[in-house]
Amino acid sequence: MTESHGPSAQPLTRQIARQLAQIDRDFDRHVCEVQRFIRQPSVSADDWGIQEMALLLADKIRSLGAECSIVETDKHPIVYGRLDTGADKTIVFYELYDVQPARESGWIVPPFDAEVVDLPGHGPSIVGRGAANSKGCVVGFLNTLEAIQRSGHKVPVNVIFVVEGEEEIGSPSLPGFIREHAAELKSAECFYQPYFGENASGTTIVYLGIKGMACLELTCEGGDWGGPRERDVHAMHSAWIGSPAWRLVQALATMKRMKDASEVTVIPDFARSVRTPTPEEAGLLSELEESFDEAVVLREQGGAKCFKWAGLSGVELLKKYLYEPSLNLNGIASGYSSAGTILPRQARARLDIRLVPDMEPNQVVDAVRKHLCDQGYPDIKVDVLQAYPPSQSSLDQRPVDALVRSVRELAPGPVRVWPRSAGVAPHYLFTKELGVPMACGGLGHGSKSHSANEYITVEGLRRHERGICGFLYAL
Amino acid sequence: MTESHGPSAQPLTRQIARQLAQIDRDFDRHVCEVQRFIRQPSVSADDWGIQEMALLLADKIRSLGAECSIVETDKHPIVYGRLDTGADKTIVFYELYDVQPARESGWIVPPFDAEVVDLPGHGPSIVGRGAANSKGCVVGFLNTLEAIQRSGHKVPVNVIFVVEGEEEIGSPSLPGFIREHAAELKSAECFYQPYFGENASGTTIVYLGIKGMACLELTCEGGDWGGPRERDVHAMHSAWIGSPAWRLVQALATMKRMKDASEVTVIPDFARSVRTPTPEEAGLLSELEESFDEAVVLREQGGAKCFKWAGLSGVELLKKYLYEPSLNLNGIASGYSSAGTILPRQARARLDIRLVPDMEPNQVVDAVRKHLCDQGYPDIKVDVLQAYPPSQSSLDQRPVDALVRSVRELAPGPVRVWPRSAGVAPHYLFTKELGVPMACGGLGHGSKSHSANEYITVEGLRRHERGICGFLYAL
Structure with a gap:
């Protein structure tokens, strides 16, 4: 049976x-189900x-x-x-049931x-x-499976559910769980994570990949070099x-060379393995490039007046955005910001490094540590708060292609496929460690x-x- | 009547x-009076x-x-x-009746x-x-005057009382008050501010001067150069x-040249008028130098391992400490220090610059502003939170000499006279604006x-x- 003759x-x-x-017939109840799940708070940071929530789900x-079990972890169950x-195909539905405070x-x-x-x-x-993040997706998926069954059909794929309760606190238990269940999970056609992919103007965006991250905390305290060691x-x-x-x-300051908004990271080997x-x-x-509007981006990013690189636009700008690692100063704190005059004993900064293929977080962390030593700051402590590599899918992967095809057919407006998002997620667990493609995205x-x-x-x-x-059904 | 024949x-x-x-006879009551004044809270920052307190005083x-009046100001009365x-001599007793929270x-x-x-x-x-700061001093002074009177004597000087309630919040009303009453205050022999001058090991220290300060807040926000302008x-x-x-x-980073603990301020003209x-x-x-113990200083300053300048000690170290302006990063804050990943729209730093004779705060503030412009940061806002010049007295000023002589005679242990303290106070209002010497210090x-x-x-x-x-009586 060739594609042209099949269903x-x-x-x-x-x-x-x-x-x-059937979805339409049941839809009022579907809305109530989403409300029911939101009304059960599940704040992972507060263990609330x-x-x-795990029982409800x-x-x-x-x-x-x-079949379903609640697998205990060191913190919140999966x-x-x-x-x-x-069915002859199996997918893993990966989502989160926890929320932010x-x-x-x-x-x-x-x-x-x-x-x-x-x-x-x-x-x-x-x-x-x-x-949006992500009870609408979790319950929407379960509503859909139920509607398929109620319409008299079997769900066209076998589904393995992996819904974690720690995503909003950095997924500490997920890597272990995935590795422990690798044999079963590896056999899946894909990992699937739907989300609301339509923006406010009705365009649906599908991202084929996502960046990795290394979130570092730098601490400088008094020590052999000088500085107060015991107190402010x-x-x-x-x-x-x-x-x-x-x-x-x-x-x-040694990590960047700056001129106006242009920040060039000058840590040796920082971007060594970027492809x-x-x-x-x-x-x-x-x-x-056709649909990309620089002015809209600037307006939406807090009304910024320009991008980091004067004169760059279109594909070249998008390439900088998506194909270069970024080194963000996520926060810095020392002493008093409002009153008091002290010589603080400690200063802290948090760096959020976003990794693009084919960077490895360990290599980046090593580069930062070596740079600090080479510049004469071997005492500055570098703690790794979170670190994982990027992941990248491709349209020639069958599940990714199925996702894009189905979105194109069902979307209410234009569809844009971005090679990757600038966000971060630990999708490498699936794509890299298990070698199973990740299909992420959806309508709404x-x-x-x-x-x-x-x-x-x-x-x-x-x-x-x-x-x-x-x-x-497109899969 | 020459000195050798007089009292x-x-x-x-x-x-x-x-x-x-008489002080000894009344002393139990004196202690109770100090307690009574402490028990009346007077927290200027909280208007508590x-x-x-002003009425009590x-x-x-x-x-x-x-005679005594409560002079209203924009904030707290004097x-x-x-x-x-x-008497033929008049002194101004300057103190504060407010306290820190x-x-x-x-x-x-x-x-x-x-x-x-x-x-x-x-x-x-x-x-x-x-x-200690400063109800013991205020009430101790009033107790003493009372004891002199009760011993059958007249207080040997006329006293003008200027006790403010805003010292702990930067003395905003004091300059106006001093200027408004300049004609009367100028006629005084000296301004007198006693404090507890004995350290824990029984040495009494008298400081002849005090540093000035320029406390600046630097704010960097998105603007024409780039950066988000409206929100994180x-x-x-x-x-x-x-x-x-x-x-x-x-x-x-452009303001300092650093190596280990040594911070050299490299703002042009920063130290131009230092004498x-x-x-x-x-x-x-x-x-x-005889009594100066580097190890004790380091231990008391949070257990620091070394001073800023390797190999410097004794008089050379004291000269750096007392005769060079310092540029302290009192605080810096931007974004989150503990959680969240954002590109913050704003960053703030507070600089505490300590001025030595003959620096003028305006000149220093101008130097910082010009430096930021010259380095390509004309957009960084520099707000002056507090600024006043240093003040310096000399042993050849009669009231200062009287203070030191009386301390030497009555102190329970060694007396050290420091040319100045590294602390700050707006004593310039008296010494510079009115040309009246300031005598600061005391026992206890x-x-x-x-x-x-x-x-x-x-x-x-x-x-x-x-x-x-x-x-x-020594005056």
């Missing part, structure tokens, strides 16, 4: 018409509602006829299930009330912590006692993850579920 | 024997108890037969009084209970916020949007100003009062 020769919407109709997975439908001000409705609010410009929307001292002693704050500032775009990626970048609009008034539109949830259904 | 030819202790005896001053004793942990007794506690190594001591943005955008935090770090020690000062420095031991368990020893209060009495 896939039909448009997806015809193949899955009954399933989509985690157990209750396992019950919902079991209601599909799947909900691990298996729906065997007798919701302490920020500005919520128009209580963050765990999950109210439907008519948002100007967006229409009726579910507003609540976790709506009165500012008057800065006249003769060395300052850890000045020392850290000087050490940081250039593949022909496929170069093609995607060229396609992006939601936004403000990690911010007040996180939301998904009600119609966006419906499209999100339609997109999931389409992907499962 | 000053007698030892001070003989001249004031009856007054000192200020009015009550004015009543106590009036009880000596003085207690302004005059005791006319018909007492929020720090570690108090062994409640900070406004003013309990007498037997402190190991110090003996019975009044522990409470403001004990996601850290992933640091790949193409400029960073105010990196920019501030780079700008700060070298006068012969008197050079002599005092040489005298200090107290410590931990601005810290938990601030204290004065009970016997220290007695010596403090004896010293005040001695100074008034």
Whole structure:
């Protein structure tokens, strides 16, 4: 059976018409289910509602006829299930059931009330912590499987569920879990992580890869070089006692060569293993250039007046953004920022390094450490808070191709495929360690993850579920 | 009447024997008075108890037969009084009635209970916020005047009282007050501010001068150069949007040339008008060298291992400490220090510059501003939080000589005269603007100003009062 004669020769919407109709019939209940899951707080940082959420989720997975267990870890359990439908393909559904805290001000409705609010410009929307990141995705996926079953079909793939409760605190248990279950997980066609891929203007974006990261904390304290070792001292002693704050500032300054906004990282070997775009990626970048609007990016990034490199635009700018590692000064703190005059005994900075293929985090961390030593700061402590490599998929991987095809057919507007996102995620566990492709993305609009008034539109949830259904049948 | 035949030819202790005896007789009540004043909180930063304290103080001053008024300012009133004793000399007693907050942990007794506690190594001591800084001094002075009167004498000088309630918040109203009352204040023999001048090992230190300061806040935000202008943005955008935090770090780094602990300020014109020690000062420095112990300084300054300049010791080290301006990075803050990954829209640093004669704060501030412009950072905002010049007295000024002579005669142990302290105070208002010498210092031991368990020893209060009495008669 060649592709042109098989069911896939039909448009997806015809193949899955009954399933989509069932989604529509059940949709009011689907919205209520998303609300029910948001109303159960599951804040991993505060250990709030985690157990209750894991139980709720396992019950919902079991209601599909799947096996499901709650696997304890050192911190928060992983909900691990298996729906065997007798299909010849298996996917791993990877998602998170934990959410960020919701302490920020500005919520128009209580963050765990999950109210439907008519948002100007967006229409009726579910507003609540976790709506977009990622309870809408988790419950949307389970709703979709249920609708497929209720439409009289078997889910067209076997599904292994891996839903963790530590993503918002850095996924400390996930690597161990993945490695422990590698034999089973490796046999999957792909790892699948849907999200709300439509932006506010209706364009759907699919990212083929994601950056890696090395998040470092640098600490400078008094020591053999000088500086107070035991406590802050009165500012008057800065006249003769060395300052850890000045020392850290000087050490940081050696890492960049700057002119206006242009920051060139000058740490030797920092970008040693960076590769250039593949022909496929170069093609995607060229396609992006048509729709890429520098002014919109600047407006959305806090109204910045220009990019780091004067005169750079289009593909060259996108290449800098996506194909060079960045070294961000995520935070710096020493002494008092508002009152008091002291010579602080300690200064701290947090560096957020974003890695592109084919960089390895260890190599970058070593480069930073060696640079500090070479510049005369061997005493500055470098703690690695988080570190993992980037991951990259390609359109010639069958699940990635299926995702892009299904999105193109079901999207309400234009679709843009970016070679990668500038965000970070530990997808390397799947793509690199197991060698299984990762298909990430989907339809629907939601936004403000990690911010007040996180939301998904009600119609966006419906499209999100339609997109999931389409992907499962396109695979 | 030459000096050799007058009453000053007698030892001070003989001249004031009856007054000192009266202090002893009344001393239990004196201790209670200090406790009463500490028990009335007067935290200027929190506007707590200020009015009550001003009334208490004015009543106590009036009880000596003085006129006294409470002069309102934009913030906290100045207690302004005059005791006319018909003497031919007039002094201005300058002090503060406000205190720092007492929020720090570690108090062994409640900070406004003013309990007498037997402190190991110090003996019975009044522990409470403001004990040393400066209610012990204010009430000790008033106690002493009262004891002189009760001993049957007239206070040997007329006293103008200027006691402010804003010292701990930077004395914003004091310059205006001093200028407004310049005609009256100028006629004074000296401004007098006693403090507890004995250190823990029983040496009494008198400082002849004090440094000035320029406290600057540097702010770097997104602007024409780049960087987000309206809000923090996601850290992933640091790949193409400029960073105010990196920019501030780079700008700060241009201000110093460093090697290990040695920080050389390289701002042109920064130290332009610094003068070298006068012969008197050079002599005092040489005298200090005998008793100056580098190891003790390092141990007391947070256990630092070395000074900024390897190999420097003795007079050369003291000259660096007292005769060069310092540029301290009092604080720096941007972004998150503990969690979150953002590209912060703003970065701030606080510089505490300590000025030595004959520096003018405006000139230093201009030098910093010009340096930032010349280095390519014209956008970095420089706010002056506080700025005033240093002030310097000399032993050949009569009131200073009287202070040192009286301290030498009444001190329980060795006396060291330092040409100046590395601390700061707006004494220039008196010494420079009015041309009236400032006599600062006294006997008694107290410590931990601005810290938990601030204290004065009970016997220290007695010596403090004896010293005040001695100074008034030595003048």
